[in-house]
Amino acid sequence: MYRLLSDLSVIEASSFVASPTAGLYLAQMGAEVIRVDQIGGGPDFRRWPVTAANDSLYWENLNRAKKSVALDLSRPEGRELLQALVQATGQFVTNFPVHGFLSHDTLSAKRADLVTVRVMGWADGSPALDYTVNNAVGYPMMTGTGPEPVNHVLPAWDLLTGAYAAFAMMAALRRRDATGEGGEVRVPLSDVAIGTVANLGGIAEVLAAGENRERLGNTVYGLFGRDFATADGERVMIVVVTPRQWRQLLAALGLTGAVAAIEAERGVNFATDDGERFRHRDALFPLFERAIAARDHATLAPLLDAAGIVHSAYRTMHDAAHDPRLVCDNPIFAPGVANPSGMDYPAAGAFATLPQHDRRPPAPAPRNGQHSEEVLAERLRLPHAEIARLVDAGVVGTS
Structure with missing residues (x-):
């Protein structure tokens, strides 16, 4: 059976939701996604929800089916290794800042056809989170009955941005196939949010009405x-x-x-x-x-x-986790996956399938640095003695 994206390898250097989601979706469709983190884990490595042993169930599920390379990114040698991996592979997903050692200009100097997809906060490079972008576009002032704003708990803009970033990667690769040209695709969270508001008619609505929509609680607008x-x-x-x-x-x-x-x-x-x-x-x-x-x-x-x-x-999430239609009998889930946390629970795989696509069972997330030696040997052709030296020097981490 044909595996979608089986010929695609992507380096991912990211944290939190949007950028890791882009890597997750690519991995679920068969791409080799190599996540590079700081030794010991990045800033989202212990993000809640966590187990009693402080293993992040959030990280464990957003990084399924990926490989893990751990480097000391505070040291020049570690940064140079990450740069070399990106340049050797040719495809890069990140939410690191526009400027710095992972800027597209820096990376493409040695790989002109490099495709970089960069998830951002605001389009000008300033930081933003789903929760603050959501406030900026006005949805908390439409949720509930008022007068106070009501935040929702689903990071919708992060998830949409991650999906859009994966789509943008495939579009950029098609362009490269046709022209031979690489380039950087920037996907700001703020633009995904306000663009979606516009696509749903929200901008036109308030400009035409000259006022905000009334707050409706659980009533569906217009239906x-x-x-x-x-x-x-x-x-x-x-x-x-x-x-x-x-x-x-x-x-x-x-x-x-x-x-x-x-x-x-x-x-x-x-x-x-x-x-x-x-x-x-x-x-x-x-x-x-x-x-x-x-x-x-x-x-x-x-x-x-x-x-x-x-x-x-209306049901609780606990109810949903025991619902046969949603989880127990749903073929996107599989039990018995060897999760790094040691917990056994239904793990989600790809949400979409094609008849010709070999639907693989969900793969576990990697341990931090689990694939460091393998990737450095395969991608950079480093000899085992050199990899051992880097591990001993604390530049490369292994699990």
């Missing part, structure tokens, strides 16, 4: 969608996106006549217009609240399923 409470205290999110779903939801809940009465009273037609359902939610929501509150969840769920309605009860 019929909200959480409702059942008779037994479950909260269920229900979202309608098609005319057929709307008709079938009314029939399932016995609300066809009551909704027709609202349409007649207000001179509107909810059958085909998402916007009208949203605008008149003040009249519609009380009907649905009463109808759903009269049923327990065990009765409601099969009723909605039979009607083809999109719905989901």
Whole structure:
């Protein structure tokens, strides 16, 4: 079976979420991703969540299927080895600063066709994190009911930036295949965030309206969608996106006549217009609240399923970890992976597959420096005696 990206090798020097995610996605699609860290681990090596032994489950899962080289990057000799690895390989993913020993100009001086993908904070090179960029683009002032801002816990901009950076790497490699030219692709977190806001119509919306969107809590903007409470205290999110779903939801809940009465009273037609359902939610929501509150969840769920309605009860992450559809019977997961932490839990592999793609089981993350000797010998053709000298001198780390 053909393994996607099996002929691609990438050096990764990065930390935290966005840049390691780019490397992870490339590795999951079959690329050889060689992560280079400081001996003993970089700044994210112990990031929470951690085990009782202080092993980072975050690091362990963001770095699956990669190789690890450990160098003392505080010393010139260690930095020179990292530069040499990048130049020997020709593909580089990093979130190190634009300027310095890993600048593209420095690295490409000895490898003109080098492709560098650099994840950044702001486009001008100043630092930023997902949580601060999210504040800058306005989403915490749209979340919740107000007036205080509400941060969400998912690092969405980090994850989008990581995926975009992996995509950018492949685009830059296609360009190099066609022209022979390398180059640096910069992917600022801030541009991914504000660009996504624009792509969703948010910039145009506020400029046209001259004001911010009202805060809606759990109500979906522009659609019929909200959480409702059942008779037994479950909260269920229900979202309608098609005319057929709307008709079938009314029939399932016995609300066809009551909704027709609202349409007649207000001179509107909810059958085909998402916007009208949203605008008149003040009249519609009380009907649905009463109808759903009269049923327990065990009765409601099969009723909605039979009607083809999109719905989901709210669950904890602990619940999700035991859900057969999400984890236990999901083929992206595999148990029994030899994780560096020693913990045995379902490990995620690639999220997407092609029929011709050999779906490999999820691979473990490396130990810090696990592949140092192997990579230095293969990539830089260093003799074993020289590698031993570097290890003894503390320039190279091994596991």
